[in-house]
Amino acid sequence: MQVYMDIVLRAFVAMIMLLLIAKILGKQTLSNLTFHDFVTGIILGSIAANLAFNKQLHSSYMILALIVVTVTSFLLSIIALKSRKMRSWISGSPTVLIEDGKILEQNMKKVRYSLDSLDQALREKEIFNLEVVEYAVLEDNGMVSVLKKQEYQYVTRKDLKLLSVPQSFPVELIMDGIVLADNLKDNGLTQEWLENELRRKGKQISDVFYGVRGTQQQLIFDYYEDGIRNLLIKNSFCSYWRLTDT
Template sequence: MHVYVEILIRTVLAILVLLLIARILGKQTISNMTFHDFVTSITLGAIAANLAFNELLKLTHLILALIVITIMSYLLSVIALKSRKMRSWISGSPTVLIEGGKILEDNMKKVRYTLDSLDQALREKGIFDIEEVNYVVLEDNGMVSVLKKDEYQFVTKKDMKLHPNGQVFPVELIMDGEVMEKNLENNGLTKEWLEREVRRKGKRISDVFYAARGTKQQLIFDFYEDGIQQSIDKE
């Protein structure tokens, strides 16, 4: 029984330590998996797994290893911010795969990127005909950025000389049935105003599961009772 308790404690400790490290290293580490982030993640995962399950290794040694890799990763991030040359070595650099509609075979060989992978990446961008593509760049986080040829690009309101409608950032007003009073206050709104808007729908605040003010100032409501007689459930 003692062994199970120790594993439980070590596992909880490993998760808490990883959460703390993620907070220290910042969102970049979890959003953009560059070379540096990949190595850091693999190393942290291996150490955390040993911290949780390997009883032969001392707890203090594993925590020390986690601290060292965290400091190293943080310092590498600082160095990458200070030096463009070092940033290219630490995090990698973008590689052009298609330029002017022409596939750059040498660049693709250099990064070991196949035509199948290129086709898949384009399909994920909604492009099924490579003829539409002007530029393709393989970013340092492994994602692909695509610039279509002029004739295949979407028309914008500016192209049509239309006046764009003013848009604002959406604001959640009610989440899980709870009024987000801080959001109301930060946007110059009041709970009384929200109650009036809900009453216009013939409802009360307690009937609302979710409410938000959209990008065009429109109000969006979702009620606990949606009036759907039978929902569609695909298995």
């Protein structure tokens, strides 16, 4: 029993340590997997796994190793912010794959990037013809950024000389059936106003699963009972009667 409790405790500590480390290193580590982040993630994962399951290694050694790797990674991030030259070495630098609509074969060989990978990256951006592309850049995190030629770019409201429509950031009002009082207060709204708006729709707060005020100040509600269940039951009965008729 003691053995199982020891593994449970070590696994719990490893999980908590990784969560704290992710919090310290910041969101960029999660969103942009650069060379630095890739190496850090592998090392942290290996140490955490040993901390959780390898009883031959003392847990204090593993915790110390996690702290050392975290501090080192944090310091490297600071150095990368301060020095552009070091940032290029630590995190890598973007590589131009297509310039003026022409593929740069030497750059692709340098980063060992194949034509198949380039075609796939372009298709993921809904580009199936190479002639559409003006520039394509392989970013530090392995993603490909694309600039289309002018004749293939989307038309904007500014191009059409249309008046801009005022927009605001969406405000979540109800989530999981719970009124977000802080969001209401921060935006000068009240629960009474929210209840009145729902009353106009013949609903009340207890009926709402998710509610948000959109970018155009419009109110959008998703209710617990959307009628989908009734529709499924109705379809089931229809299917049953068709089977019995045959």
